[in-house]
Amino acid sequence: MAAEVSNTQIIFNNYIRKYAKEADMILKTSTMKLKVPEDCSDAVLVKNLYLSCDPYMRNRMNKIGAANDYVTSFTPAEPIIGIGVAKVVDSSNHNFKKDELIWGMTGWEEYSLIKSTQSLFKIEHTDVPLSYYTGILGMPGLAAYVGFYEISCPRKGETVFISAACGAVGQLVGQFAKLLGCYVVGSAGTKYKVDLLRSKFGFDDAFNYKDESNLNAALKRYFPEGIDIYLDNVGGEMLDAAILNMKLNGRISLCGMISQYNQQHREGVRNMFNVVAKQIRMQGFVVFLYYSLYPKFLDFMLPLIRQGKIEYVEDIADGLESAPAALIGIFSGRNVGKQVVRVAHE
Structure with a gap:
């Protein structure tokens, strides 16, 4: 019984x-x-x-x-x-x-x-x-791996911007990019999180988006020559500003849009002509469809954790x-x- x-x-x-x-x-x-x-x-x-x-x-x-x-x-x-x-x-x-x-x-x-x-x-x-x-080692980790390596096709020395950078996905993408030799900036919503991005996760720089009255100007300040890769977890105004600051042939990986989930009428994006003019590749992805890559991801991630190379x-x-x-x-x-x-x- x-x-x-x-x-x-x-x-x-x-x-x-x-x-x-x-x-x-x-x-x-x-x-x-x-x-x-x-x-x-x-x-x-x-x-x-x-x-x-x-x-x-x-x-x-x-x-x-x-x-x-x-x-x-x-x-x-x-x-x-x-x-x-x-x-x-x-x-x-x-x-x-x-x-x-x-x-x-x-x-x-x-x-x-x-x-x-x-x-x-x-x-x-x-x-x-x-x-x-x-x-x-679960779904967010796989999302970081897919969004950066599979979708963004990164190269050493490129400039990388990550929104919601202190979250489960963002903190990992930033560290992946640093291990590859990229210049990395993240945005977050508190001074404590911004400090964490710089001190613990090793980002080159970070800013509090709530302190910025003009996100376009903020990104120009941190990326005077433009952004090669943007990992978007936020959507809305941040995505619009990032599009304006992308380099020619830049890549935008759309992982999530947390600014929109509670909105009854979700915001549109106004700067889409830049996607054409700068030949930007913007791709969304659903991590559940990449579960076949999990064994490959695990082989990649476990040694980094065991060797203390990832915080x-x-x-x-x-x-x-x-x-x-x-x-x-x-x-x-x-x-x-x-x-x-x-x-x-x-």
Whole structure:
């Protein structure tokens, strides 16, 4: 007879149109059996250890048409879904065994029954913190790798600008660029984050975008000869200003647009003629479509971590009950580094 346990969950309340609030997520406790049901032939039941707070999750709070976005909506009255690290409790899939560690899509709850295992990755390297698989060794790390190396095609000596540079993706792209011998500048929203970019992550320079009345002038100050590569995590006015300051044949990698996620009417971009005149290549990407590169990425990233060549900052909130505030906080820049929620201790 399978044991029955209480299962605390973060439930999505209902679709929203403007700013997300903590009240859009409800703490609830139910019960569940620690056994995969007999009618689930390709499933795992896991105990969640860490959950990832990511900007794209705001889009899933909208009512999304199938052809209008790259993610599906959360289901009202069901648990929030996101990237997490978990331990297998029971399995009906021969590829995942009891007590193995995995990362991938899971529920915002203590225990989750994951019926589709196609996007789950087995964790085989545990000499690094398990929380890293929500960030530097997970989806954000792969996004940084794809956005910089696969999309931007960088070369030594080029100039690189990164917005939201202290976030999970930005802090890594800046360090990749420095390892390649590029000149790197990042923008962030507080003096502390700007100082962190210079002192910990090794950026050549950084600025607080909130202190700048004219973003175009700010970028001209830091890039008098123009920008070769822009890794965009912000969109809106910052993207518009970057387009004005790109060099001939510059590349813009569109990773995210956090300034737009809470907007009912998203901003357009006015300086697109520069994309034609300067022959700029601007490409968006969805990291989930690059999961086939994960083994290659892991071979690249693990040695850098073990050799101390990459710095990484996490902002860890303790307890499932802290998850709504942690997620909402990333849209105002309250977090410093990768925002993670620790559900249970390892």
